[in-house]
Amino acid sequence: MAQPATPQTIDPQSAADPVLSARPENRVWKKFRSHKSAMLGGFLVGFFILMALMAPILPIPDPVATDWGAVRKAPSAAHPFGTDEIGRDVLSRLVWGARASLMAGVVSVGIALLAGVPLGILAGYFGGWTDSVISRCTEALLAAPFLILAIALAAFLGPSLGNAMIAIGLSATPIFIRLTRGQVISVKAEDYVEGAHATGLPTHRILTRYIFPNILPPVLVQATLTIATAIIAEASLSFLGLGQQPPAPSWGSMLNTAKNFLSQAPWMALWPGIAIFLVVLGFNLLGDGLRDALDPREH
Amino acid sequence: MLSFLLRRIVIAIPTVILISIFVFGLQKLLPGDPILAMAGEERDPEVIEFLREKYRLNDPIPVQYLNWIKGVLTGDLGISLRTNQPVTELIGEKLPVTIQLAVMALIFALVIGIPAGILSAVKKGTVTDYIANVVALSGLSIPNFWLGIMLILLVAVKWRLLPASGYVPLSEDFSRSITTMIMPAFVLGTALAATLMRHTRSAMLGVLKSDYVRTARAKGLAERRVILKHAFRNALTPIVTLTALLFGELVAGAVLTEQIFTIPGFGKLVVDAVFNRDYAVVQGIVLVTAVGFIVMNILADAAYFVLNPRLRKQ
Numbered sequence: 001m002a003q004p005a006t007p008q009t010i011d012p013q014s015a016a017d018p019v020l021s022a023r024p025e026n027r028v029w030k031k032f033r034s035h036k037s038a039m040l041g042g043f044l045v046g047f048f049i050l051m052a053l054m055a056p057i058l059p060i061p062d063p064v065a066t067d068w069g070a071v072r073k074a075p076s077a078a079h080p081f082g083t084d085e086i087g088r089d090v091l092s093r094l095v096w097g098a099r100a101s102l103m104a105g106v107v108s109v110g111i112a113l114l115a116g117v118p119l120g121i122l123a124g125y126f127g128g129w130t131d132s133v134i135s136r137c138t139e140a141l142l143a144a145p146f147l148i149l150a151i152a153l154a155a156f157l158g159p160s161l162g163n164a165m166i167a168i169g170l171s172a173t174p175i176f177i178r179l180t181r182g183q184v185i186s187v188k189a190e191d192y193v194e195g196a197h198a199t200g201l202p203t204h205r206i207l208t209r210y211i212f213p214n215i216l217p218p219v220l221v222q223a224t225l226t227i228a229t230a231i232i233a234e235a236s237l238s239f240l241g242l243g244q245q246p247p248a249p250s251w252g253s254m255l256n257t258a259k260n261f262l263s264q265a266p267w268m269a270l271w272p273g274i275a276i277f278l279v280v281l282g283f284n285l286l287g288d289g290l291r292d293a294l295d296p297r298e299h
Numbered sequence: 300m301l302s303f304l305l306r307r308i309v310i311a312i313p314t315v316i317l318i319s320i321f322v323f324g325l326q327k328l329l330p331g332d333p334i335l336a337m338a339g340e341e342r343d344p345e346v347i348e349f350l351r352e353k354y355r356l357n358d359p360i361p362v363q364y365l366n367w368i369k370g371v372l373t374g375d376l377g378i379s380l381r382t383n384q385p386v387t388e389l390i391g392e393k394l395p396v397t398i399q400l401a402v403m404a405l406i407f408a409l410v411i412g413i414p415a416g417i418l419s420a421v422k423k424g425t426v427t428d429y430i431a432n433v434v435a436l437s438g439l440s441i442p443n444f445w446l447g448i449m450l451i452l453l454v455a456v457k458w459r460l461l462p463a464s465g466y467v468p469l470s471e472d473f474s475r476s477i478t479t480m481i482m483p484a485f486v487l488g489t490a491l492a493a494t495l496m497r498h499t500r501s502a503m504l505g506v507l508k509s510d511y512v513r514t515a516r517a518k519g520l521a522e523r524r525v526i527l528k529h530a531f532r533n534a535l536t537p538i539v540t541l542t543a544l545l546f547g548e549l550v551a552g553a554v555l556t557e558q559i560f561t562i563p564g565f566g567k568l569v570v571d572a573v574f575n576r577d578y579a580v581v582q583g584i585v586l587v588t589a590v591g592f593i594v595m596n597i598l599a600d601a602a603y604f605v606l607n608p609r610l611r612k613q
Contacts, residue, residue: 144547145592147555149585154573155573242573273448277440277445
């Protein structure tokens with residue numbers, strides 16, 4: 001009964017076969033690997049994920065432990081990145097802060113995907129009134145600037161990392177509704193979907209077997225790029241005091257305190273910014289690379 | 300042209316109504332009862348009832364919405380709980396500051412982004428193109444509040460070239476007003492410059508492949524003339540549209556930029572309102588920016604229409 005959406009399956013032996021390796025997955029992977037900047041992006045993202053995961057076992061001080069004997073100390077052997085205004089180790093806060101940033105990026109985009117993709121499919125596949133209602137609401141939400149909407153939502157929900165993620169996720173939802181809707185409309189017109197219709201396949205099966213796998217690549221690209229935006233948004237909200245609450249470390253809130261000690265302790269402001277920059281650059285490069293690798297026109 | 304614009308405006312009406320419902324709904328999402336907070340410690344039932352009547356909170360929610368929207372349409376966005384000033388007045392006071400910041404930022408963005416985009420398209424595949432792309436992607440990845448902090452550190456604290464923060468109204472002292480605004484405008488402009496560069500590049504690449512550019516080259520026109528007159532004029536249409544659509548990014552970026560450089564504008568207003576739980580102000584700002592964005596959208600369409608002679612003839 002199970003009908004594969006696309007006529008490809010991978011078995012380990014076929015990878016070496018020159019003819020079979022022209023299959024889409026292999027081609028995409030090959031293209032992605034030859035894309036230097038995408039590999040750099042993958043490396044950056046991987047590095048930060050590893051750092052976040054290994055935070056508890058790395059030989060670094062407690063990120064919230066204060067030391068009044070070492071307040072705003074410049075970088076040294078004991079504190080390679082210096083200490084902050086209440087003597088906490090900046091490197092350690094940086095490593096633990098990766099957790100908040102990556103979590104915010106992934107969870108908020110997860111929320112946006114869970115809410116946006118089904119709504120987009122509904123609007124695109126069924127059209128008519130459903131589409132009109134969903135599309136008008138999407139336009140209205142898109143009219144409010146992303147960050148303003150996130151700030152307003154975070155303000156109404158109350159400041160915390162969880163609420164910041166919800167606010168960012170909801171603000172990013174319309175992007176995915178619009179993208180999915182457009183993709184579904186173009187895939188719906190393909191012959192194989194018409195064919196599936198003609199064989200009397202139930203709608204939910206057409207959606208899961210034929211529509212969904214085919215709209216996935218552009219959604220994946222957008223999701224990767226939106227993680228970059230969401231990480232900046234979380235840092236911005238935390239910078240404004242609307243995200244991660246002290247004393248838990250986050251790059252945005254580290255910058256918020258750092259700006260008050262610019263002339264005395266510039267190192268406090270340097271590293272969190274570089275970390276945000278690198279992880280966001282990583283996701284942007286990865287997204288660009290995925291787009292090139294998955295774009296059928298480029299083959 | 301006129302009928303085209305009218306049609307666009309009519310299409311925008313349901314969107315604006317929906318936005319107003321969202322904004323109104325935000326207030327209802329609020330935990331806690333604002334009246335209990337206003338009634339003070341004693342919570343005298345009579346006072347509470349009086350306040351409920353006064354703010355017409357006993358009406359059904361749709362009626363409350365209609366009352367609110369009636370006010371909005373006559374320019375009444377409510378009263379700030381914090382300063383007791385009408386929200387419309389507050390926004391009107393702060394808006395010129397942010398507009399100055401936004402216009403200067405846009406100038407930076409256009410002056411950097413468009414030439415870089417043209418250059419990178421013309422020199423596609425060369426080192427110049429590569430560098431331009433790396434710089435643009437970095438511009439998109441740098442959190443602009445951090446860039447602001449770093450610039451303050453270097454330009455204001457270390458080199459003492461420009462003031463670190465503050466605001467001087469244009470009408471008071473023109474040149475000082477511009478100099479205090481240069482750094483914030485640059486910070487706000489960089490991300491936009493990056494976006495503009497990437498779009499200019501792809502628009503130019505599309506146009507440079509077209510037949511009329513080949514023809515222009517074939518008839519022996521100077522390369523400079525081919526690029527600026529034939530190619531760029533045609534690539535301009537999507538760029539103008541995009542510039543209008545950058546409005547949202549400008550406003551959002553202004554929130555953080557104003558926070559770092561302590562500029563008393565629109566963005567500072569919204570952040571202060573958020574922390575003071577001054578919800579009428581937050582609502583007013585979301586509504587005004589959203590409607591502003593829709594207006595910019597319509598203007599972008601109008602510009603598209605004007606710049607594209609093929610549409611005009613229809």
